[in-house]
Structure formats: C-alpha cells, structure tokens
Amino acid sequence: MSEERPRQRTPWPPVPTEPPTPHAQAPGPGTKLQVHYDECFGCGELDGGLHMRSTVGEHAHVHAEFTVTEAHQGAPGLAHGGLLACAFDEALGSAVGNLLQRPAVTGKLETDFLRPVPVGSTLFITAKLDGTAGRKIYASADGRLDSADGPIAVRARALFVEVAFEHFTSHGYADAMERFRRTRPQTWDINP
C-alpha cells in the first residue's frame, strides 16, 4: 500500500491550460469557508451528510476534513468508496468555487483508493487548482489518513465545467439562486 506507487499515469491536466488565477475577491489563506448551500450533502447540516468544513491554505490550496461515521460504511467498519468520492467532489468543488468564484459543475471525477479508510478516521484532504482552459477547470486532491501528514489514502482529480447561473434554475429548483443566497449571500452577488 505504498503511496509512492503511481496509479494516475495519464498526463494531467490532459490539455494545455492557463495557470489558475484566484479571483480578486477570493478568500485568503486561513479563511474558514462557509457552507455554500445549507442543504448540500457535502457541507450542509443534513442528517447522514458529510458535514465537511474547509479552510483556504497557502498557494491557492483548500484544506477539508471528512470524518467517517457509521452512516458512511460500505464494508463493515470501512468507508464506502462512493462517499469518499463525494468528499473529494465537495473539496474540489469548494476550491473551484471559492478561489475562482466561477459557477461550475463537476464534469469528470477520478478517484484512486490507495488505503482502506476506517469508521472513526478523518481524511485530511488538500485540493488544488491545476489549470484552466476556457470553461474547463482542472483540479486535484490528496486525502491523508488521520493527520495532515498521514499516509495518502485517496487521490482524486476532476474536470469542472463553468456554467451559466441558468444551469441551476433550469435543471434544479426554479428558485435556486434565492436558495443559494439565503445560505451565502455575498458569494452569489459577486457574479449575479
């Protein structure tokens, strides 16, 4: 279970990209990020949700923690892989949304599960932006077991695609923007 073993062999990002430039109003290092939508399975307060909290780190990184409870099992005593992928989707999406302040959705999410993640353990996830190419935003993350310098248990990389706000109102609830704003007014007023 060596973390040195290269599981992700394909080039990343897969296309030429521009360096990701954080938005002028992006929160700075040390900022504890707010819930982006209070009914979000990843960061909201729903029963059985992941209840993730994130903080902006140095060099446009976002640090997130996910504590695995009995509600998150796949095999007895072990986290379900799909929920681990969900935790990475949340951490990566948080990095994209907060640092770039661009509305975007996950187009592709790859995960490498390197070690089992037991109930009661906490994954310390560090997400970073890798590059942008027009509407395409590439990001990746490592999840370390039980401490910020623990062994890497999960790795992920993702493509987010920038969308217009109509994406949410036409495919989700018609009052999606009001729902976002009720949770977090300032973010959604940057790019109304």
Ligand SMILES: CCCCCCCCCC(=O)SCCNC(=O)CCNC(=O)[C@H](O)C(C)(C)COP(=O)(O)OP(=O)(O)OC[C@H]1O[C@@H](n2cnc3c(N)ncnc32)[C@H](O)[C@@H]1OP(=O)(O)O
């Ligand atoms: C502060 C905020 C914090 C937020 C945290 C939230 C975390 C959670 C985030 C989510 O879970 S989002 C929900 C899960 N994702 C979705 O529901 C997205 C569903 N898919 C879509 O709506 C559309 O497929 C999508 C908007 C992603 C793209 O459709 P479009 O018609 O707008 O664009 P298009 O298909 O032309 O793709 C744009 C580019 O991306 C590329 N692309 C899209 N999907 C891809 C894919 N899967 N693999 C590779 N490339 C892909 C596509 O090839 C193209 O490249 P080029 O510009 O070079 O031609």
